Amino acid sequence: MSTFPTSSVQEARAALAARLRELRLDAGITGKELANRCGWSVAKSSRIENAVTAPSDADVRAWCTACGAGDQAPDLIAANRQADSMYVQWKRLQRTGMKQLQEASTPRYESTRLFRVYASHVIPGYLQTPGYATALMGTIAGFRGTPDDVSEAVEARLRRSRVVHEGDHRFATLIEEHVLHHRVGDTEVMAGQLGSLLATMALPSMSLGIIPATVSREQVMWPLEQFTVFDDVRIHVELLAAKVTVTEPGELDIYLRGFARLTELAVYGAEARTLILRAIEALR
Missing domain, CATH: 3.30.870 (Endonuclease; Chain A)
Structure with missing residues (x-):
C-alpha cells in the first residue's frame, strides 16, 4: 500500500481519485463491475478510488476504458504523473x-x-x-x-x-x-x-x-x-x-x-x- 508524506501529494492523489470515481458514476457501474471489466479485485478499485493506492498509468487507462471514457485517459495519466513527481x-x-x-x-x-x-x-x-x-x-x-x-x-x-x-x-x-x-x-x-x-x-x-x-x-x-x-x-x-x-x-x-x-x-x-x-x- 502506498503512502504519501505531504499534503501536496495527498491533495493531488485525492483529486485524481475523485475524477476516477466520477467517471465510474457517470458510466453507471459499480465498483465490482469496474473491477470485472479491468480484470482486477474489487479491493484494488476501492483503494484507487479512495486514494489509498496510487494507480499506474496502465491502471488509469484501464479504468477510463472500462467507463467508456478512453479519450480522458491522456489527461488523467498526466495528472497521475504530476502527483507522482511530488515525491520521488x-x-x-x-x-x-x-x-x-x-x-x-x-x-x-x-x-x-x-x-x-x-x-x-x-x-x-x-x-x-x-x-x-x-x-x-x-x-x-x-x-x-x-x-x-x-x-x-x-x-x-x-x-x-x-x-x-x-x-x-x-x-x-x-x-x-x-x-x-x-x-x-x-x-x-x-x-x-x-x-x-x-x-x-x-x-x-x-x-x-x-x-x-x-x-x-x-x-x-x-x-x-x-x-x-x-x-x-x-x-x-x-x-x-x-x-x-x-x-x-x-x-x-x-x-x-x-x-x-x-x-x-x-x-x-x-x-x-x-x-x-x-x-x-x-x-x-
Missing part, C-alpha cells in the same frame, strides 16, 4: 547517474528570481566549489549505488550555478553553523569551500546568514530538513530517501514561515564572517 525517490531520479538530474533542474534555476535556501546538512549546491561538489557527489554515488558520472555531474552543477553570477537573481541563504564543520573532502577542499563562502558574501545578490550552534531555539524554530524555495511558489525538500516537491499553498506557507523564523536566528555580515573564519581555523 533519489534512486529513481539518479538511476542513470547525477548529471541528468543537474541538467533537468537548470531551466528552473534560470527562471527563478528569488531563491530562499535553508542548509542544514551540506553547503547549498549553487555555492559549492568543484572540490566540495566532487567529494559530496562521490559519497552520494557510493551510498546510493548510482552510476558513477561524478565528474560530468559536477560540471553540470557548476554550469547550473552560474545563476549566482549571471542574470537577475537574488539569494537568501541560511546555513546552520555545524555545516561549516562537516568534513566533506579533505582539509584543502574544506578550506577552499569555506574561503569561497567568504567571497560569496560580497555579492550584491547574496544574503548569507549563519545560524550559530549556540543560539537558543526556544519558541523560535528547531533545525529542519534542507530545502529550497523557488519564487515562493515551489519548494524542494531533500530527505534521505527522496526529493519532495511542495506546491500546495498551505504547505508552502508553513515552510515560508519556518524560513522567516530561521532568519531571526541567523547572524550576518561581520558576525557570519567570524563563524566561517573560526571553521577555517579549526581545520588546522
Whole structure:
C-alpha cells in the first residue's frame, strides 16, 4: 500500500481519485463491475478510488476504458504523473547517474528570481566549489549505488550555478553553523569551500546568514530538513530517501514561515564572517 508524506501529494492523489470515481458514476457501474471489466479485485478499485493506492498509468487507462471514457485517459495519466513527481525517490531520479538530474533542474534555476535556501546538512549546491561538489557527489554515488558520472555531474552543477553570477537573481541563504564543520573532502577542499563562502558574501545578490550552534531555539524554530524555495511558489525538500516537491499553498506557507523564523536566528555580515573564519581555523 502506498503512502504519501505531504499534503501536496495527498491533495493531488485525492483529486485524481475523485475524477476516477466520477467517471465510474457517470458510466453507471459499480465498483465490482469496474473491477470485472479491468480484470482486477474489487479491493484494488476501492483503494484507487479512495486514494489509498496510487494507480499506474496502465491502471488509469484501464479504468477510463472500462467507463467508456478512453479519450480522458491522456489527461488523467498526466495528472497521475504530476502527483507522482511530488515525491520521488533519489534512486529513481539518479538511476542513470547525477548529471541528468543537474541538467533537468537548470531551466528552473534560470527562471527563478528569488531563491530562499535553508542548509542544514551540506553547503547549498549553487555555492559549492568543484572540490566540495566532487567529494559530496562521490559519497552520494557510493551510498546510493548510482552510476558513477561524478565528474560530468559536477560540471553540470557548476554550469547550473552560474545563476549566482549571471542574470537577475537574488539569494537568501541560511546555513546552520555545524555545516561549516562537516568534513566533506579533505582539509584543502574544506578550506577552499569555506574561503569561497567568504567571497560569496560580497555579492550584491547574496544574503548569507549563519545560524550559530549556540543560539537558543526556544519558541523560535528547531533545525529542519534542507530545502529550497523557488519564487515562493515551489519548494524542494531533500530527505534521505527522496526529493519532495511542495506546491500546495498551505504547505508552502508553513515552510515560508519556518524560513522567516530561521532568519531571526541567523547572524550576518561581520558576525557570519567570524563563524566561517573560526571553521577555517579549526581545520588546522
